[in-house]
Amino acid sequence: MSEQRQRVVSGMRPTGQLHLGHLVGALQNWKRLQERYDCFFMVADYHALMSEYERPQQIHTWSYENVLDWLACGIDPQRSVIFRQSDVPEHTELFALLSIVTPLGWVERVPTYKEQLREIEGRDLTTYGFLGYPVLQAADILLYKAQAVPVGEDQLPHVELTREIVRRVHFLFKREIFPEPSALLTESPRLSGTDGRKMSKSYGNTINLSEAPEKIRAIVEKMFTDPARIKMTDPGHPDTCNVCGYWGTFAPSAAARAHDECRRSIRGCVQNKRELSEVIVQATEPFRQIRAKIGGSYDEIEGMLQAGAEKARSVARHTITEVKAAFGLIGQ
Numbered sequence: 001m002s003e004q005r006q007r008v009v010s011g012m013r014p015t016g017q018l019h020l021g022h023l024v025g026a027l028q029n030w031k032r033l034q035e036r037y038d039c040f041f042m043v044a045d046y047h048a049l050m051s052e053y054e055r056p057q058q059i060h061t062w063s064y065e066n067v068l069d070w071l072a073c074g075i076d077p078q079r080s081v082i083f084r085q086s087d088v089p090e091h092t093e094l095f096a097l098l099s100i101v102t103p104l105g106w107v108e109r110v111p112t113y114k115e116q117l118r119e120i121e122g123r124d125l126t127t128y129g130f131l132g133y134p135v136l137q138a139a140d141i142l143l144y145k146a147q148a149v150p151v152g153e154d155q156l157p158h159v160e161l162t163r164e165i166v167r168r169v170h171f172l173f174k175r176e177i178f179p180e181p182s183a184l185l186t187e188s189p190r191l192s193g194t195d196g197r198k199m200s201k202s203y204g205n206t207i208n209l210s211e212a213p214e215k216i217r218a219i220v221e222k223m224f225t226d227p228a229r230i231k232m233t234d235p236g237h238p239d240t241c242n243v244c245g246y247w248g249t250f251a252p253s254a255a256a257r258a259h260d261e262c263r264r265s266i267r268g269c270v271q272n273k274r275e276l277s278e279v280i281v282q283a284t285e286p287f288r289q290i291r292a293k294i295g296g297s298y299d300e301i302e303g304m305l306q307a308g309a310e311k312a313r314s315v316a317r318h319t320i321t322e323v324k325a326a327f328g329l330i331g332q
Helices: 021-033 044-051 055-074 090-101 105-109 111-119 131-144 153-173 213-221 243-249 252-263 269-283 286-295 299-326
Strands: 007-012 038-043 080-084 148-152 182-185
Touching: 007 021, 007 131, 021 038, 021 055, 021 148, 021 213, 038 299, 044 055, 044 131, 044 213, 055 080, 055 111, 055 213, 055 299, 080 111, 080 299, 090 153, 090 299, 105 153, 131 153, 131 243, 148 153, 213 269, 243 252, 243 269, 252 269, 269 286
Parallel strands: 007 038, 007 148, 038 080, 148 182
Antiparallel strands: none
């Protein structure tokens, strides 16, 4: 890791297979960040457990599956630290210490907490851990003294909470331990789910990165299109059509032609979806090739995660020692 470059920390919860939304919303950006930053990319299995504690059996397997997709996207373990959160015990240690000094009202006002309670059905999320997960996120960031955090707009309150926690720690203990991290706002196209709603595993409206070509074709065939276009002779509205939105993301060079033909009733929805399915099959081919190369064995992934955890702990141990000294738990 370079001492000159700023450090970035980011992670994903292993709660299922990764889909196209993860690709355009995070993974493509992670790949670019490797060019400019020292990157720590974390399999956030503790965060997954906070919502999946009633059915945790798949978390370990999904961790491997997600990392396979990271590698297929170009996340390079030689250039970035790739590790599993639970392999670095300092995460929960710092979480506990920060929880001591974080006012309850600060976490209760984080808007995504109430949004998650409304959106996630069939699970009891009224737990202390789920309420406090923004403090664990702060610990994830501060443990590595990250100067920047790549986030979407919905995560900005979490970064601001982290900055407030930093200022409170510095005020209480009269010493500066952490940098105040800034948000690296991720500029990515907003990709709707196949039904036009927000893309989410809980809605069942995703296209997974490792999906087989025939399954992709079947999913795209059923995609929600322009509701105002009843017959092929009706003019299309590509600016509001979900399928046309995918063209702009995955085949921008061909999008203008597809949109124009849609407006002029030259291209029908069936043709549009058929051609789009082939574009997506081609875009996801690297993911299937990587999985075929690994051959279904997780041994290589586990070895990489353990090596990454050791690199992460070499930083985390130093930070937690500083924090425990500030809290009076060890000598100065």
